[in-house]
Amino acid sequence: MSVQNHRFAIPFLIAATVMGISRAQSSAQPDSPPAGEPQASDPLPTGAWREIGPAVFGGRIVDVALYPGDRSSMLAASGSGGLWRTRNNGVTWECIFENEGTISIGDVALDPTDEEVIWVGTGEANNQRSSYWGDGIYKTTDGGESWVMMGLPNSHHIGRIVIDPRDTDRVFVAALGNLYSANPERGLYRTTDGGGTWELVLQINEDAGVVDVVMDSGDSSVLYAASYERLRRAWNFDGSGPGSGIHKTEDGGDTWTRLAGGLPDGDLGRIGLALHGSGPGTLYATVPNMNQVEIEQDPAVSFRTRFRKGELEVREVQKGGGAEESGLKRGDVLMRLGDVDLNSVWSVAQAFGTPSGGEDEKALTLEFTRDDESKSVKVKLSELMRFVPIKPRYRQVGGEIYRTTDGGQSFEKRNKKSVAGSPPYYYGQIRVDPNDVERLYLLSVPVMTSSDGGENWSGNIAGSVHVDHHAFAIDPADSRRLILGNDGGLHQSYDQGETWFHYENLPLAQFYAVGVDMAEPYNVYGGTQDNGTWGGPSRSAQRGGILGHEWYSVGGGDGFYAVPDPRDPNIVYGESQFGAVFRKDLATGASKSIRPRPREGEERYRFNWNSPIVISHHNHEIVYFGGNRLFKSFNRGDDWHVRSEDLSTQDEAKLAGNVPHCTITTVAESPFDPNKVLVGTDDGLVHLTADGCLTFTNLAGRFPGVPSGWWVNRVEFSAHDDQRAWVVFSGYREDDFRPFVYTTGDGGTSWKLITRGLHQAPVNVIREDPVNPDLLYLGTELGAFYSLNAGEDWLPLGEGLPTIPVYDLAVHPRDGEVVAGTHGRGFWVLNVSLLRQLSGEALTSRVHLFDVQDYVRLPSRGNFAWSGDGGWAGRNPPGGVSIHYRLAQDEMEKAVKLEIFNSRGESVGSPKAPSEAGIHSVRWTGGGSGGRFGSRRSSGLSPGEYRAVLGVNKEEYETWFEVRSINPREK
The missing domain is CATH 2.30.42.10 (PDZ domain)
Incomplete structure (x- = not known):
């Protein structure tokens, strides 16, 4: 018999009762105070998250660092999934930076004299819609065991860190500053005391920061820095400006000169630098020249x-x-x-x-x-012969490569044709072989290489791996060994790019959404950044966990909403960027585009980057889809009906931007009434219809405190109360990270802010528990939260979840699990069968035996089939039945007994039952033993009905549960 006991302290339960854990008790509470003031220190036993992946396709890698003198060790920094280290050349990885204030990374640097010292600059520098902000620069002196935040909290996005090898307390940090707004905390910072204090030594303006910096290997007082001017808004991105340029110092950063000889000026984009040798050495620069030149056209003729x-x-x-x-x-x-x-x-x-x-x-x-x-x-x-004069046409000059060999006094343009990728703000990286000054690598959509100092370039040396490259390292001991990071993860070559190995053991998937089906066990679906839409099991029959081959592609491109049909798990709806909605039949493999098309003479529809798909609660063939109008289909998307006018502000200035805007971002249908629908837009509007979309009411002005025009991330109806609903606004695209969550109890007439206990982080999603009407779940840009009193107070949800953006949550209606779709660490699952029972009598009685969740057995399969140690597997739930009970006070040890009976009344187990005050979790697996490969999971748990009986001081409490098997041989 296998038993696992867990005990949870009781003090918080008393505090929770005083606070009013039930909604009825908390009705007289005052308005929520500002977020960032958690109201309780000891959370309830919410359980541990389990990470299920996938890892097979990786995720965006933004930087890599090789350990000097140890060719089997390296660091890989992800855009939003933390910092990873291997000591065995990638056979296994360990995440060593995942619980800090934010784990979005722009750059990582190893101390050249002490490998235990690592610097991490937070805030991705790639300027994407999903490039998360950072909270400064971190340092570890014990190899990642612990981290100290060293300052620059408002730098937001860090492009490069350079450490002086002669004085490692002297460090330079290239700070880009805010992405969505101007701010003064940007430029090149310097510390001379190991991060104790910082000095801004190169400042351009409030729109231009510094994205790259290199140091002369022979004279650390000589540095070159690349400044970069850019501004993103929700509806537009301006990725260039006159503030972009190359600067040089010869006195360690005290004074700087902008270099000009031979370089373009005017409208420049993101510049990347690479320096070879010393004094003065050879400096290469990739320069996106965004200035306009007239296109040569054939003469006009009739x-x-x-x-x-x-x-x-x-x-x-x-x-x-x-x-x-x-x-x-x-x-x-x-x-x-x-x-x-x-x-x-x-x-x-x-x-x-x-x-x-x-x-x-x-x-x-x-x-x-x-x-x-x-x-x-x-x-x-x-x-x-009379002709119509041709209008002049213009284009951008494009990507250029410049080289200087005289310390920047003069630059020579090297390339004959435009090089580098589009959009240039996403790349901007060039590398020079430390053993060959003529061999260059340029990162963009492909990886291009030059063997003649940038004059001629190859097409793509990394055609067998994912595109969109951001990180590159050359082994100084062997130039044939290359490390490459891109949107598809990490790769290594041992033959200078002829062939590549892809690491499939880094779980860095950047999900935008999550959906679950009703199969048994259920499957999880979601769309990812640049890796398409994927599905896979929530648990596996494999004893080692959920393996890479169990995940399958559903669609390509950038994936977003993924919605399985609740009646038919073979049907999945998905969407790629800007409205490319499709329906996939997993049984046949057939995929059909079902994008709404305007009729002849009708204006083109606009769609958001992440356009919402909703299946009706009342008829699974009815589907809603959001553009600038609301679309409704009665035949699974084969035909669409326009159910609204343009529901956005139709702001002309925003519509003139280069990013589609003024669109619907979220849709919800009432579980009580199919005629009632809520719609939210990216320009801050919320609309409600109660008559089947005949008329819509604009709810603007009913949300006290929220700034005008903020993105509506989520609208949600209650499944317990037809007058109850929620709306979530986000200031992420305003560089304003306050949470704004509202609830209504009167059908939308009035709304109340409910954010007490939340951190300073925008909120992405709110979900209601289908069993407990007072239990709510929240996904934010820095983790997940829950409330047991209908949102009056919030606490962190579960244990073990990194400081990760939780883009979406799904609550499985049958299995009592919450699935988090994270943007950077894949899917995570949390069992909430106990949490949803933590209210009322369960917290006030002297003894309480909680309902036991039924257990489903899977047919057991072998492990990793002798495939070595390099595989990554998602975690299965622990085997066995979890039995929870609560004691209000310490009892005598012999006074507490737990016994399990089968349906015939026979005792089949008596696991040890702790007698201390608190909530206890006892896991009963029924025992059993196996041969060489270990026991079959829960082999002692035969299918059937069971009764758990808790005896406390001669009083008995009981509950029934069932063990079922989906193995036909055991039914």
């Missing part, structure tokens, strides 16, 4: 011809020109003009020559054939 098989054929007729007005069409064959046969180049030159024009010009007969029919027209030559 028509163009060519000789084809000895005939003069019209190949092009200018719209509005004289040839069109004279009746010529493409494909006509010109035979004769006046008295000149058009049968040679010379005759054409003679016939058309230079038109004389003027009043005395005579009309000529132009003879031609069309479809073998002879035709002629009388026309003056000047009229025939």
Whole structure:
């Protein structure tokens, strides 16, 4: 018999009761105080999260660092999933930075003299919609066991850290500053005391920070820094400006000079630097030249011809020109003009020559054939040749590579054609081989390489791995060994890019949404940043956990909403960026685009980057989809009906931006009434219809305190009370991180702010527990929270979840589990069967035996099939039945007994029952033993009904539960 006991302290239960753990008790509480003031220190036993992955496709890697002298060790920094370390060349990884204030990373640097000292600059520097802010720079002196925040909390996004190898207390940090707003805390910072104090030594302006910095290896007083001007808004991104440039210091940062000789000025984007050698060495720079140049166009002419098989054929007729007005069409064959046969180049030159024009010009007969029919027209030559002037067209100069060998006094443009990727704000990285000054690597959509100092470039040396590259390291001891990080994870080459190995053991998936089906065990679905839409099991029959091959692709592109049909687990709806909605049949593999299309003459629809899909509670064939209008389908998306006018503000300034905006971001249908629908938009509007979308009421002005125009992240109806609903606003895209969560109890007439206990982090999602109406779950940009009193107070949910953006939550209606879709660490699952019972009599009685969740057995399969130690597996739930009970006070040890009986009344187990005050969790697995490969999971738990009996001082408390098997041989 296998038993596991867990005890949870009781003091908080008393405090919770005083606070009013039930909604009825808390009705007289005052308005919620500002967030950031948690109201209780000892949370209830909410259980431990289990990480289920996937890891098979990785996630965005933004930097890598190699350990000097230890070629088997390296660090990999992810954009939003923390810092990872391997000591065995990637066979296994350990996350050593996951519980700090934020784990979005821009850069990592190893102390060159002490590998125990690591610096981490938080806040991704790639300027994406999902590039999370940081809270400064961190340092560890014990190899990542503990971290200290060293300052620069308002730098938000850090592009590079450089440590002086001669004095490692002297560190430079390239700070980009806010992404969505101007701020003064940006530029190049310097510390000379190991991070104790910081000095801003290079400041450009409040819109331009510093994105890159390199130090002369022979003279640490010489540095080059790349400044970068950019500003993102929810509806527009300006990724360049005159504040971008290259700067140099020769006195350790006290004074700086902007370099100009041979470099472009004006409108420049994100610049990357690479320095080879010392004094002065060779400096390379990748420069996105965003200045406009006129595009060369062919001269304007009325028509163009060519000789084809000895005939003069019209190949092009200018719209509005004289040839069109004279009746010529493409494909006509010109035979004769006046008295000149058009049968040679010379005759054409003679016939058309230079038109004389003027009043005395005579009309000529132009003879031609069309479809073998002879035709002629009388026309003056000047009229025939009249053309419409061509409007000038412009383009950006594009990506350029510059090199200087004289310390920046003069730069030479090296590339012949535009290089680097689009959009340039997402890349901006160049590397030079430490053993070959002519060999360069340029990161963009592909990885390009040059062997002649940037004059000529290859197409792509990493065609076998994911695109969109951000991190690159060259082993100084062997230039053939390359480390590459991109949106698809981490890769390594041992032959200078000829072949690549992809690490499938880094669980860094960046999910935007989560959906669950009703299969048994249920499956989890979600869309990811640049890795498509994926599905996989919530638990596995594999004893080692959920393996990589158990995950499967549902759709490509950037994935977002993934919604399984609750009646048919083979049908999944998904969406890729900006409204590319589809329906996938997993049984047949067929995928169908079901994107709504405007009718002829109707304005184009607008769709959000992350457009919402909702299946009706009342009819699984009814689907809602949000654009700038609300769409509704009665046949699973095959046909769409426009159910609203444009529900956004239609702000002309925002519509003129380069990012689709003024769109619907969230939709909810009432579980009580299919005619009642809530809609939220990215420009701050919330609409309610109660008549099946015939009319909509704009609820603007009913949410006290929320700034105008803020993004609506979520609307949600209660499944317990038809007058109850919630709305979540986000200031993420305003660089304002206050939480705003509102609830209504009167059908939307009035709304109340409910944020007491929340941290300073925008909120993404709110969910209601389907069993306990007072239990709510919240996903924020820094983790998950719960409330047991309908939102009056919030506490962190579960144990073990990193400081990670929780983009979405799903509460499984059957299995009592919450699934978190995180943006950076994949899916996490938490069992809440106990949490949803922690109210009322359960917290006030002397003894309480909680209901026991039924247990489902899976057919057991082998482990990793001798595949080595490099695989990663998602965690299965622990085997066995969990029995929870609460004692209000310490009891005598012999006075507490727990016994399990089968349906025939026979005792089949008597696990040890703790007698101390508190909530206890006893896991009963029934025992059993196996052979060489261990016991089958819960082999002692035979299918059937069981009764748990808790005896305390001769009083008995009992509850029934069932063990079921989905193995046909055991049913």
